[in-house]
Amino acid sequence: MIEVENLTKKYGSARGIDDVTFTVEKGEVLGFLGPNGAGKTTTMRILTCFIPATSGKARVAGYDVFEDALDVRKRIGYLPESVPLYTDMLVPVYLEFVAGLKGVDRRDIKNRVAKIMDDCGLNAVSKKYIGELSKGYRQRTGLAQALINDPEVLILDEPTIGLDPKQIIDIRGLIKNLGGRRTVILSTHILPEVSMTCQRVIIINEGRLVAVDTPQNLTYQLQRSQQILIRVKGPEKEIISELSKINGVSRITAKENGVNGINAYLVELKKDMDVGNDIPPVIVRKNWSLYEMRPVGMSLEDIFIKLVTEERIH
Amino acid sequence: MRNFFLIFLKEFRTYFNSSIAFVVITIFLVLSGYFFYNIFATFSTLSFQAMTNPLVAQQFKELSITEMVVRPFFGNLSVFMLIMLPMLTMRIFSEEKKSGTIELLLTYPVRDSEVILGKFAGCLGIFTVMLILTLPCFALVLVFGEPEMGVIVSGYFGLFLMGTAFISLGVFASSLTENQIVAAVVSFGFLLIFFMMGFSAGFASERIGNILKHLSFMPHLSNFAKGVIDTEDVVYYLLFIFFCIFLNMRSLESKRWRG
Numbered sequence: 001m002i003e004v005e006n007l008t009k010k011y012g013s014a015r016g017i018d019d020v021t022f023t024v025e026k027g028e029v030l031g032f033l034g035p036n037g038a039g040k041t042t043t044m045r046i047l048t049c050f051i052p053a054t055s056g057k058a059r060v061a062g063y064d065v066f067e068d069a070l071d072v073r074k075r076i077g078y079l080p081e082s083v084p085l086y087t088d089m090l091v092p093v094y095l096e097f098v099a100g101l102k103g104v105d106r107r108d109i110k111n112r113v114a115k116i117m118d119d120c121g122l123n124a125v126s127k128k129y130i131g132e133l134s135k136g137y138r139q140r141t142g143l144a145q146a147l148i149n150d151p152e153v154l155i156l157d158e159p160t161i162g163l164d165p166k167q168i169i170d171i172r173g174l175i176k177n178l179g180g181r182r183t184v185i186l187s188t189h190i191l192p193e194v195s196m197t198c199q200r201v202i203i204i205n206e207g208r209l210v211a212v213d214t215p216q217n218l219t220y221q222l223q224r225s226q227q228i229l230i231r232v233k234g235p236e237k238e239i240i241s242e243l244s245k246i247n248g249v250s251r252i253t254a255k256e257n258g259v260n261g262i263n264a265y266l267v268e269l270k271k272d273m274d275v276g277n278d279i280p281p282v283i284v285r286k287n288w289s290l291y292e293m294r295p296v297g298m299s300l301e302d303i304f305i306k307l308v309t310e311e312r313i314h
Numbered sequence: 315m316r317n318f319f320l321i322f323l324k325e326f327r328t329y330f331n332s333s334i335a336f337v338v339i340t341i342f343l344v345l346s347g348y349f350f351y352n353i354f355a356t357f358s359t360l361s362f363q364a365m366t367n368p369l370v371a372q373q374f375k376e377l378s379i380t381e382m383v384v385r386p387f388f389g390n391l392s393v394f395m396l397i398m399l400p401m402l403t404m405r406i407f408s409e410e411k412k413s414g415t416i417e418l419l420l421t422y423p424v425r426d427s428e429v430i431l432g433k434f435a436g437c438l439g440i441f442t443v444m445l446i447l448t449l450p451c452f453a454l455v456l457v458f459g460e461p462e463m464g465v466i467v468s469g470y471f472g473l474f475l476m477g478t479a480f481i482s483l484g485v486f487a488s489s490l491t492e493n494q495i496v497a498a499v500v501s502f503g504f505l506l507i508f509f510m511m512g513f514s515a516g517f518a519s520e521r522i523g524n525i526l527k528h529l530s531f532m533p534h535l536s537n538f539a540k541g542v543i544d545t546e547d548v549v550y551y552l553l554f555i556f557f558c559i560f561l562n563m564r565s566l567e568s569k570r571w572r573g
Binding site for chain 1: 316320321324327328332413414415416417418420421422423424425569
């Protein structure tokens with residue numbers, strides 16, 4: 001649905017994005033991850049035909065963003081980061097205006113606006129000027145204008161920034177529901193958002209593509225060894241020496257001393273070894289108490305930091 | 315065509331929603347009403363004196379309401395337009411650039427020409443309302459005197475062309491910057507230069523003086539105010555308008571290829 005090939009954008013001598021290549025399949029929700037100034041917005045602006053690329057090609061729904069800009073723009077819904085809306089228009093009037101510009105059939109406009117206001121939860125503000133809206137409602141209005149023509153491709157630049165937790169959940173739900181029917185590109189620097197809403201992640205740093213994969217794969221690939229955290233009540237030294245004997249455990253370290261003598265230990269395993277069944281019997285046999293045992297996955301935060309700081313490519 | 319109409323309607327409404335239209339139109343009408351009063355009062359005093367004192371009457375070959383009220387009033391209106399229209403046009407692109415709404419507008423399936431002409435027509439709509447609301451002044455002239463209708467019609471036609479030219483330059487200036495003050499100053503400055511260019515014709519050589527006179531707004535308006543619709547004047551304004559719109563198209567387009 002979206003093909004980006006060797007896309008480069010230079011601002012004077014400064015680099016916006018550098019040789020970025022990726023594709024997005026129809027119906028996919030793609031997360032675009034990167035620190036501030038990494039080139040997320042630049043990429044999105046090129047895809048929405050707002051600015052041209054210095055070199056490289058980008059195609060949306062089969063149309064080149066430079067050659068057939070009007071055809072591309074007909075098929076996308078775009079929500080820029082700052083959610084720029086006309087503050088002196090009423091919410092429904094604004095949506096009708098956008099619907100008209102986006103080529104919604106004249107007779108359908110009223111219905112379409114009513115439906116989208118319903119979907120985005122905007123009915124409460126149907127008599128308000130956009131300038132009077134709270135951040136959350138502005139965001140929803142922004143999302144509504146992007147969705148009004150039922151676009152094939154949705155490009156959202158940090159859609160949940162500045163919202164309260166309830167609103168974030170609402171918006172994420174809305175986006176998640178869009179996947180499948182539509183292709184969505186979503187930029188963010190909030191990592192849990194990506195693992196929650198996206199099927200695939202692109203990590204970009206300083207204009208370069210650092211990684212492209214599913215959130216799960218990224219987590220898996222980057223872990224050199226698996227780790228298990230256990231909390232056990234018992235003598236520390238003995239616990240470490242006993243557990244180290246288990247086949248598959250490469251190292252065990254005391255993490256922290258908890259209350260009532262319950263201490264936490266980090267058990268590092270050899271690659272592709274599962275010792276989940278072997279640890280509890282040892283503890284029970286020794287008459288210690290097992291309070292907690294859980295695998296420690298690498299969070300997207302860890303991956304992100306790792307990739308962005310090390311620039312390792314997987 | 316539909317996009318043009320939608321943008322036109324939106325801009326026209328925005329002027330009223332944001333009260334710009336009310337303020338600009340009101341001040342314009344107050345100014346023009348005040349100046350009209352002065353011109354009209356002077357004329358009626360003169361006529362009164364001429365009626366009672368033959369010495370005064372001798373100074374005037376004829377006391378024509380067309381020459382002494384209608385024509386100078388058109389001149390006054392053109393000056394108010396010069397001051398007011400840059401205030402009207404300054405926001406038209408600058409505001410969108412500043413607030414970022416231009417990013418959404420230009421990513422909708424809309425042609426640049428539709429955006430420019432729609433916005434241009436929105437300003438033109440407000441200006442037309444302004445002009446129409448000055449009609450009562452001329453209605454008064456009609457009640458108390460017998461002005462030549464042809465002059466009024468051609469004068470309005472000239473004013474309309476002139477105002478359209480002012481707006482085209484103002485809209486172009488606005489497309490160059492995200493700062494409304496800069497847009498207003500640029501358009502006001504350039505309009506004033508074009509307005510007064512003819513003044514220096516007297517100091518220049520004949521050829522250059524002629525060029526300056528032909529480039530200036532004022533001489534082209536005075537023909538209309540005399541009741542003469544000369545194709546030269548019409549073509550002058552039309553060319554000015556087309557040139558500004560052309561530059562506007564290029565300035566909007568430049569965003570697409572500028573690095």
